[in-house]
Amino acid sequence: MKQTITAKDVAKLAGVSQSSVSRVYFEGARVSAKTREKVLAAAKELDYRPNEFARSLITNRTKIIGLVMKGIQNPFYPQVLKQFTMAFKQHGFSVLFVHTNNDELQSDDIETLLNYNVAGVVITDATMSLKVAETFKQNKIPLVFFNRKLENSDFYSVCCNNRTASQQIAKYLLSKGATELAYIAGNSNTSTSLEREKGFYEILEQNQVTFSKYSSDYTYEGGYQIANEMVDEKQLPSAIFVANDIMALGVIDAMREHALKIPEDLKIIGFDNIEMASWPAYQLTTWEQPIEKMVEATVEYLLNEINDYTGFAKTIEIEGVLIERKTT
Amino acid sequence: MKQTITAKDVAKLAGVSQSSVSRVYFEGARVSAKTREKVLAAAKELDYRPNEFARSLITNRTKIIGLVMKGIQNPFYPQVLKQFTMAFKQHGFSVLFVHTNNDELQSDDIETLLNYNVAGVVITDATMSLKVAETFKQNKIPLVFFNRKLENSDFYSVCCNNRTASQQIAKYLLSKGATELAYIAGNSNTSTSLEREKGFYEILEQNQVTFSKYSSDYTYEGGYQIANEMVDEKQLPSAIFVANDIMALGVIDAMREHALKIPEDLKIIGFDNIEMASWPAYQLTTWEQPIEKMVEATVEYLLNEINDYTGFAKTIEIEGVLIERKTT
DNA sequence: CCGTTTTTTGAATACGTATGCAAAAAATCT
DNA sequence: AGATTTTTTGCATACGTATTCAAAAAACGG
Known part of the structure; x- marks a missing residue:
């Protein structure tokens, strides 16, 4: 059997009531220094630990x-x-x-x-x-x-700040001389992907730059695959905003396999700033989520x-x- | 106040005792089909959910x-x-x-x-x-x-099977024609790193191949750094067994920065088979942990x-x- | 030192469930 | 159908803690 040491045991050893033991362990309760000391000593000796379940049961709160x-x-x-x-x-x-x-x-x-x-x-x-x-x-x-x-x-x-961040990303890419832009979305039902697209689009519209949109799923494989499709299908944009980093890495890998040089042939920017974005193999420009x-x-x-x-x-x-x- | 619906409430609505409600929810207890049905109906109506804390308190078990x-x-x-x-x-x-x-x-x-x-x-x-x-x-x-x-x-x-796996890794590298070998350890106090080293060493000893050992910390940065040190210090081995994949990726990136070709100049094998090991950028040979x-x-x-x-x-x-x- | 206020304490109870026990109900057998 | 066994049910209690209330102790004021 599990030998459970209860507040009652501690109380007995310390020569006080169970209530007092309880009060020592309950934040905000008032106990005299003397009894607190006695209780803590007894508790230590017995290795007492308040039962969270009994606590939660009565307080109707949990931690x-x-x-x-x-x-x-x-x-x-x-x-x-x-x-x-x-x-x-x-x-x-x-x-x-x-x-x-x-x-x-x-x-x-x-x-x-x-x-x-x-x-x-x-x-x-x-x-x-x-x-x-x-x-x-x-x-x-x-x-x-x-x-x-x-x-x-x-x-x-x-x-x-997904939307304003994406606006800045758009401005940044334009300032870098990109002319044809693309956005690779994450799962289409996520607010993050939608907001990022929105902000991105707003700036491009303002500058009367058209952009194309591709949909993926926020995974490496997804990014890799859509990049391959992009290469196969039609001419590539000059810069791609990928909705998150891990997809962006997939895009980079795929593009490199097609002998495309980044950033010369194609600029890529991600979102998140995951650790791998800073790896020498990628050195991905991205937006840091704090x-x-x-x-x-x-x-x-x-x-x-x-x-x-x-x-x-x-x-x-x-x-x-x-x-x-x-x-x- | 949080409106908590208890077994008693369900019992009342179902016209049974609280015990019966309890028995319906306690696996292994015996209840007639009829009362079970009544209880479940009432429970559904009230959206009853057994309180895990009361349960655990009395059973002295948790899930x-x-x-x-x-x-x-x-x-x-x-x-x-x-x-x-x-x-x-x-x-x-x-x-x-x-x-x-x-x-x-x-x-x-x-x-x-x-x-x-x-x-x-x-x-x-x-x-x-x-x-x-x-x-x-x-x-x-x-x-x-x-x-x-x-x-x-x-x-x-x-x-x-860290040890026997490492033995096979050693054999494999030898079969690939590697002559000078190295092991990059993870945190030195971990059994995994020690066992991997041991197995690796055993086979090399059997074949009278000497090997050098480097110590790192199971992180990408650690692998990257130790690889740089290896390049700086002395001549490189022909193959490195890195104690885990994430370090191995760091090693690869560092070696590539020094214009070393993998696997031509240097063979690298990792351990774990993390997802990234299969990425086109790395294509890391490794040992899959199941x-x-x-x-x-x-x-x-x-x-x-x-x-x-x-x-x-x-x-x-x-x-x-x-x-x-x-x-x- | 005594009356008054403040603080501390212990006894009793409640939280929501599981379970032993005995009674009731159902099932089985003769 | 009545006797016996088996199954199901409800009552009462226990789990270990927090908390109310009244009593005891301590602190305070004159």
């Missing part, structure tokens, strides 16, 4: 954050996961990791989060039906969409909402920055 | 697996994380993700796992002091070291131990396979 992720294949997201885990840990929260294969969260994934009565949820790289999202609202569980925006919905979301700041903003909001739920909704956009390397 | 990871920067591990999450989910378990910065697990990381009374633990990419590991034993929490082996300890561990099988073995053991704790300890080695590409 668990649900973190939902889909595209962990994209090196951008492990980075995000790491940052979140560290940030939450610092505030005493643990991370329940949920992986989803579907673009839209399924109800059994949700089930897990609700069963564990998570204190808050971060959804990264995926969306969910409004109906499901409402469930969280009803249960007053704060929710943040990280790097995704639900349109016409009132949920908090933290993104990079992960740390984005995580910070998310955590701050969540903690506030956990503390005092308001349901306040907003889209936060954190400014990124252009990282110029050798592909443009 | 949570602690997954500890360190090197999530290495693309090998996100893959592992994904596989584990999916496998556990299939068996009704959720994953509490713990990230550690230190090579050896710290006590506050452990604390989290113990507080949540996890059903089992997977430690990937890190180790822990024996004293701490004993804590898990005392609490009868099954523990698996994934891709790490504690020496002289009695803990379960699941690895790839993640899926390794995960499967880990999950199977853990589930058995959760079901009926024995503390049985063993090191499982899963066979990998050589993936020949263009760098050798």
